[in-house]
Amino acid sequence: MKEVRISPGQAALLLFILIWPRYLLLVPSLVAEMAEQDAWVANLMGGFNGVAVVLLLLAVASLAPGKDLIEAAEEGLGKAGGKLLGTLLLAVFLFMTYTTLRASSAFIKETFLRVTPLWANMVLLVTQGIGGAFYGTEPVARAGGITVALLVAGLIPSVALLVGQFDPRLLFPVFARGPLPALRGAPISAFPFGEVVALGMLLPALGGTRRSGPLLAGLLITWVVTGGLLAVDQGILGWYNLSRIPFSFLEGLRVVRVPPLLERIEVAVATIWMLVSFAKIALLFIVQARAAGCILGLGDHRPLIPLLAALTAVFALNVPSQRTVYSRVLFWGGIVSAALQTLLPAVVVLGLLWRRRQVTGSARSGHTPRSTGRRHASPVRARRARP
Amino acid sequence: MSLPRGKLVPLACLALVCMVLSGCWDAEDPERTAHVVAMGVDRGNTRALRVTFQIMVPRMLAGGAAAGAAGGGGGGEGGADAPRVWVRAVETDAVSEGFHLLCEYLPRTPALSHLQAVVMSEQVARDRGVASLWDFLTRDAQARRAAQLIVTPGRAEELLRFQPRLADIPGAGLVALLELAADTGATIATPAGRFGLALHAEGMQPVAAMVEIVPPEAQALPGGQSGSPDRAGGQAGGRTTAAPGTVPPTPEVRAAGLAVFRGDRMVGALPQNESLAVSLTLRRARRPLIRATAPDSGAPITARVLSYRPEIKLMTEGGQLRGQTRLRVAAELREELTPTYFIEPARLKQLERALATALTQDLASALRRTQEMGADVFGFGWWLYRKRPQQWFAVREHWDKIYGRLPVDVQVEVKLRAEGLTSKSPLFPGTPGGDR
Numbered sequence: 001m002k003e004v005r006i007s008p009g010q011a012a013l014l015l016f017i018l019i020w021p022r023y024l025l026l027v028p029s030l031v032a033e034m035a036e037q038d039a040w041v042a043n044l045m046g047g048f049n050g051v052a053v054v055l056l057l058l059a060v061a062s063l064a065p066g067k068d069l070i071e072a073a074e075e076g077l078g079k080a081g082g083k084l085l086g087t088l089l090l091a092v093f094l095f096m097t098y099t100t101l102r103a104s105s106a107f108i109k110e111t112f113l114r115v116t117p118l119w120a121n122m123v124l125l126v127t128q129g130i131g132g133a134f135y136g137t138e139p140v141a142r143a144g145g146i147t148v149a150l151l152v153a154g155l156i157p158s159v160a161l162l163v164g165q166f167d168p169r170l171l172f173p174v175f176a177r178g179p180l181p182a183l184r185g186a187p188i189s190a191f192p193f194g195e196v197v198a199l200g201m202l203l204p205a206l207g208g209t210r211r212s213g214p215l216l217a218g219l220l221i222t223w224v225v226t227g228g229l230l231a232v233d234q235g236i237l238g239w240y241n242l243s244r245i246p247f248s249f250l251e252g253l254r255v256v257r258v259p260p261l262l263e264r265i266e267v268a269v270a271t272i273w274m275l276v277s278f279a280k281i282a283l284l285f286i287v288q289a290r291a292a293g294c295i296l297g298l299g300d301h302r303p304l305i306p307l308l309a310a311l312t313a314v315f316a317l318n319v320p321s322q323r324t325v326y327s328r329v330l331f332w333g334g335i336v337s338a339a340l341q342t343l344l345p346a347v348v349v350l351g352l353l354w355r356r357r358q359v360t361g362s363a364r365s366g367h368t369p370r371s372t373g374r375r376h377a378s379p380v381r382a383r384r385a386r387p
Numbered sequence: 388m389s390l391p392r393g394k395l396v397p398l399a400c401l402a403l404v405c406m407v408l409s410g411c412w413d414a415e416d417p418e419r420t421a422h423v424v425a426m427g428v429d430r431g432n433t434r435a436l437r438v439t440f441q442i443m444v445p446r447m448l449a450g451g452a453a454a455g456a457a458g459g460g461g462g463g464e465g466g467a468d469a470p471r472v473w474v475r476a477v478e479t480d481a482v483s484e485g486f487h488l489l490c491e492y493l494p495r496t497p498a499l500s501h502l503q504a505v506v507m508s509e510q511v512a513r514d515r516g517v518a519s520l521w522d523f524l525t526r527d528a529q530a531r532r533a534a535q536l537i538v539t540p541g542r543a544e545e546l547l548r549f550q551p552r553l554a555d556i557p558g559a560g561l562v563a564l565l566e567l568a569a570d571t572g573a574t575i576a577t578p579a580g581r582f583g584l585a586l587h588a589e590g591m592q593p594v595a596a597m598v599e600i601v602p603p604e605a606q607a608l609p610g611g612q613s614g615s616p617d618r619a620g621g622q623a624g625g626r627t628t629a630a631p632g633t634v635p636p637t638p639e640v641r642a643a644g645l646a647v648f649r650g651d652r653m654v655g656a657l658p659q660n661e662s663l664a665v666s667l668t669l670r671r672a673r674r675p676l677i678r679a680t681a682p683d684s685g686a687p688i689t690a691r692v693l694s695y696r697p698e699i700k701l702m703t704e705g706g707q708l709r710g711q712t713r714l715r716v717a718a719e720l721r722e723e724l725t726p727t728y729f730i731e732p733a734r735l736k737q738l739e740r741a742l743a744t745a746l747t748q749d750l751a752s753a754l755r756r757t758q759e760m761g762a763d764v765f766g767f768g769w770w771l772y773r774k775r776p777q778q779w780f781a782v783r784e785h786w787d788k789i790y791g792r793l794p795v796d797v798q799v800e801v802k803l804r805a806e807g808l809t810s811k812s813p814l815f816p817g818t819p820g821g822d823r
Contacts, residue, residue, distance in 0.1 A: 111528050116412040169773060170584075176776030237580070240587035244525065255532040255580035 004205060010141035011206050012218030014283060015196050017144040019050070019222050020151070021277040022192040025247055026103055028230045030330065032243035035185025039239050040171055040231040042182040046189025047223035049342055053197050054219050056345035058212045061203050063352035069200030069345060070294040076351025085344055086295045089200075092340050093288040094312055095333055096195055100284060101125055102316040104277045107247060111270065119317055125281055126313045132282025133289065133305045137205050140286070144279035151276055154269040158249075159232065161256050161265070166235040191334035193223070194341030198287040201294075285309050417445075421495035424472060425504040425558030427543030428511050428520060431478045436511070438485030439476040439544040441558045442493075443501070447471045471555050474548050482523045499529040503562045505536050505579065506543040506598075512646060512653035517595075521586065521651065524579050532580030535562050536595045538646035538653060549600055551640050561640065565596050568642030572663035572675030574598075575645055590768020590779060590786060592649055594665065597656060599643040603636035647762045649787065655760040661753035664746065667714055668697045668765055677718060677801070679745035681738070688738055690718035693804060701771050708782075710767050710795035712750065718742065719805040735803055743801040751797050761787040767795075 006014075028039065035042035057069070064072035070089060074082025105121035113121065132140050175182065196219070199206065206215075229249060234242050236252045245251040253266040288308050293301030319329065427439035447469055475492050479485035489497045505524070507517060517536070524530045539546050547557065554560020569576035574596040585593035645657040645665060657665060666672040672692070679688045695716040702709050723730070723738060730738075757764050768786045772779040782789055 113413040114528060120412065169769075170588075172773045173776045176772075176780075238584045238587055241580075241583055251532070255578065 004136060004138045005207055006138050006141050006202075006205050008214035010138070010145065011199070012214040013145045013148055014137075014141050014199060014202070015054075015215060015218045016148050016222055017141075017276060017279045017283060018195045018198055019192050019226065020148070021273060021280045022100060022103065022195065023226045024229070024249055024273055025107055026330065027189055027192055027226075028233050028248040029243050029246050030188045030334075031185040031230070032234070032239045032248075033185075034188055034331070035181045035239075036243075037172075037176055037239050038174060038182035039185060039242060040227065040234050041174055042185030043189045043230045044223075044227050045182065045186035046191075046193055047219075047227065048193075049190035049338055050193030050196055050219050050223065051216075052342050053194050053345060054199075054215055056342070056349055057197070057200050057203065058215070059349045060200065060345060060352065061206065063349065063356065066204050068203050068290065068294065069197075069348060070291060072203075072352060073344075073348045076348055076353075076355050081351070083295055085347060086291060088340060089197075089344050090288060090291040090295060092337050092344070093198065093201075093284065093291055094308070094315075095337050096198065097281070097284040097288055097308075097312045098316045099330055099333070100277070100281060101312055102319065103246075104274070104281070105316070108274065111247065111250070112267075122313050122317055125278070126309050128278045129281035129285045130306050130309050132278060133285035133309075134302065135282075137202055137283070137286060140279055140282045144276065144283075147272060147275040147279055150272045151269070154265065154272050155229075158253055158265055158269055159229075162232055162236055162252055165252070165256055166232055168235055170235045170238050171231060187335045187338050188331065190338040191341070193219075194338045197341040197345060198284060200345060201287045201290045288312075415496070415498075419495050421493050421497045422501040423489075423497055423499055424501055424556055425506065425547055425561065426482075426502065427476075427506040427508075427547045428482060429476075429508045429543050430510050430514070434478040435480045435515075436482065436485065437476050437478050437544065438482055439474060439547050440486075440489055440497070441547045442473045442475065442497070443556060444469075444471055444473055470550070472557055474544075476544050482520050483526075486523075499527055500531070502530050502534045504558050504565075505534055506546050506561075507536070507538050507595075508543045509538055509540045509597075509646070509653060509656075511543075512538050512595075512648075516651035516653075517582075517648070518651040521579065521583060525583065530579075532583070533578045535565055536577045536579050536582045537561070537565065538595050538597050540597065540599050540643070540656075545600060546598065546640070549638070549640060561598065564640060565598060565642060569596065569666070569671065570673040570675075572666040572672035573644070573659045574642040574662050575666050575669065575671045586648075586651060588766075588769055589772040589783070590763060590770070591766045592647070592762040592764050594648065594657075594764050595646045595653075597643045597646050598640060601639050601641050603638060645764075647757060647760055647764055649760065649762040654762050655756065657753055657756060660749045661756065664750040664753045665764060667692075667695055667716070667746075668699065668712060668750070670695075670697060676721065677716070677742055677746055679738075679741040681723070682741055683737075686723070688723045688741060689721040690738075690742055690801070690803060691721050693717045693719055699765055699767060699770055700774075701767055708771075708789065708793060710793050711798070712754070712765065712795060713798040713800075714746065714750065715800045715802075716743075716746070717802050717804045720803050720807055730806060739801045739803055742803075743799045746801065747797050747799045750799060751795075754795050754797065758791050758793065761791045763787070763790045767793065 027043070031042050031046075032039040060067075060069060060072045064075050067075065070082060070086035073085040073089075076082070077085060101122060105118055105125055108121045109116060109118055132143065199215075233248045233252050236255060237245075237248060241251070242248050247270070250266055250270055253269070285305050285308070289301040289304040292298075292304045292308060298304070422443045422445075423440050424443055425441040427441075429437040429439070431437040475489065477485050477488040477492070479488055486497065486499075505520065507520065524532070524534070537546075546561070550557055551560040551564065554563065565574065566576050568574050575594055577593070577595045582593050582595060585591050642659070643656075644659050645662040646653050647655045647657060663672065663675055663677070666675065672695075675692050677690050677692060680686070681688050695714060698713045698715075700711050702711060720730075720738070754765070763769075763786065767790060768779065768783075771782070
């Protein structure tokens with residue numbers, strides 16, 4: 001299957017698409033629930049996870065050029081180790097897809113389409129996602145570019161409206177109850193930043209380490225903007241109200257008294273946000289199908305797209321709908337996922353480094369290592385043995 | 388990694404069809420929607436609450452009144468005097484239930500997307516609090532948090548049935564009146580979102596605007612003006628009576644100070660002058676007028692505030708907390724009958740001192756009254772929480788009592804930066820018209 005390359009700008013857009021929808025929708029309220037007054041600090045802490053994941057992915061791209069994360073894992077950890085890591089990675093992708101589907105359809109139902117059943121929203125999202133996934137990575141990135149541009153265009157007047165309501169005093173005191181609340185909230189914000197791990201399955205399309213500049217720049221911009229938006233939200237609603245409402249940015253807009261025409265900005269922002277969500281869901285469908293395809297050793301992963309999409313949709317439909325239960329699922333799942341998002345690429349990088357060292361050592365000592373990854377001779381020992 | 392064009396087209400069509408799927412359930416035709424402009428909550432007769440809804444009559448707003456008048460209606464349902472809104476009250480135990488009961492009386496689906504004001508009677512605010520109303524407003528997806536929260540000493544239903552002059556939609560007129568009054572400091576406009584912010588803030592208690600219906604016989608505002616400028620009623624002893632050949636006085640709506648809450652319950656009220664002091668301390672007034680009496684002549688002095696800078700803080704003296712509130716005001720002189728030809732610098736200082744003293748008295752009075760209520764609306768506790776959180780957590784549980792006994796120093800500084808277009812008095816002795 002021929003891989004279509006995407007431009008550096010599109011790579012950065014994919015990063016935006018992965019982080020923003022969840023960020024705008026869920027993160028501020030959950031972070032505020034955990035970190036209370038220090039929500040905005042906890043959010044800034046979470047951004048480090050994104051930087052770590054992007055750097056690890058770039059390291060993987062550099063050590064195993066032209067391979068995705070699972071293929072690289074198979075190279076670094078051996079066939080069985082790669083499959084095991086791939087399975088864990090697939091679990092993380094399925095969790096990301098399921099929570100995105102659930103949160104997006106529930107938000108549409110609670111906010112705009114209150115009579116439309118949840119399953120109808122789910123059908124809409126899944127159909128759009130499958131359609132987008134069949135088009136491929138490059139069209140999704142291109143469509144995402146348009147929607148991100150629209151989202152930014154919608155956010156600028158919205159933020160301008162909110163500035164008058166912003167009270168910086170609501171951001172203080174910091175660490176009034178020690179650093180523990182902020183540390184409790186940080187994993188929640190680390191989870192959406194860590195979602196960039198999905199790009200690990202698109203590494204061949206990204207074109208290796210040459211994409212590092214735009215990716216890191218995109219991540220830093222996203223980090224600053226999302227951090228700024230959460231701080232603005234907290235400065236308008238206060239941490240308690242922030243923790244009560246899922247789409248807190250929209251809630252902040254509803255506090256502003258504006259002429260009726262401008263009231264529609266919030267609807268525009270929410271609609272554009274949904275379009276970005278469509279792009280994200282399509283991207284996640286591609287990623288999880290690729291991961292499953294890699295694990296099963298399939299040449300073409302596309303037949304798996306509708307299958308896995310239906311699986312995640314059915315699962316998303318059948319979890320308890322109470323927000324308390326769901327937020328716990330998201331909290332603990334988010335913590336485990338955030339840890340795995342960083343740990344799994346780190347293990348791959350370590351495996352690849354170990355492998356490279358082994359290969360270098362073997363080349364010096366004249367041996368060729370077996371593909372099982374078993375160690376034959378330490379490079380140090382080999383060097384010592386050399387006359 | 389792309390599909391052939393032949394397969395993509397049906398897929399794209401399917402995706403587009405799915406986008407209109409929601410229309411099967413959530414179609415909302417404007418002609419089948421009833422927009423609630425204002426809500427009111429009173430104590431009920433048969434059940435706990437009586438919830439009143441003011442609903443727009445779209446036909447009348449879209450030129451139906453004018454058409455009715457041209458067609459010879461006048462006073463009928465389609466006439467020029469026909470009401471632009473329809474008011475309906477229901478008895479219920481919960482605000483949300485009241486909204487659903489409204490469906491029994493309406494041929495349209497009620498919607499809260501245009502809600503502008505929520506009025507609560509003082510009785511309900513004191514006895515039941517605003518928690519249920521606040522919960523309903525924050526849970527509802529349509530209601531905007533920009534809707535103004537208003538407390539009225541009388542019945543909320545009466546206020547919603549009242550047709551103010553110069554306003555097509557009473558609810559919108561009420562909000563416009565409130566916002567203008569808030570600019571002058573007569574009250575503080577409190578959108579539901581801002582009320583909720585104060586409700587959940589550490590060390591701060593919320594306030595809400597008070598609006599009342601003033602009967603014709605009591606329409607005398609401070610300063611001796613008649614209740615309504617468009618009415619030519621004479622004024623005698625604070626009572627307005629109609630002059631021959633003029634429109635007889637009718638009840639009017641006016642901003643009536645502030646309702647003070649402790650938690651979600653109303654615990655007291657502040658009059659207009661004290662409301663101005665609170666409004667200035669909380670940075671909520673835009674262009675208020677401050678008043679005083681000239682120390683020598685006893686003539687009124689008024690000045691319009693151009694800018695102001697409030698500051699509150701707490702100090703620890705001998706292990707005890709002591710509050711300090713400081714207000715620096717720059718103002719423009721609006722009326723002053725000086726006995727000198729020009730306003731001299733010394734005289735200007737005298738006027739500044741008089742204005743500062745009047746404002747200090749109002750501020751001290753507002754402080755004393757809120758301390759009696761145990762409601763820290765100024766946010767001394769919030770200051771402590773932000774600046775010394777550990778100290779705040781130690782006193783947090785008893786803050787209402789501590790605030791009640793808190794000694795507070797009040798400092799007000801007024802600077803008259805401008806004198807208007809003239810600096811000369813019209814009554815200077817020796818000038819034409821000045822020897823009176």
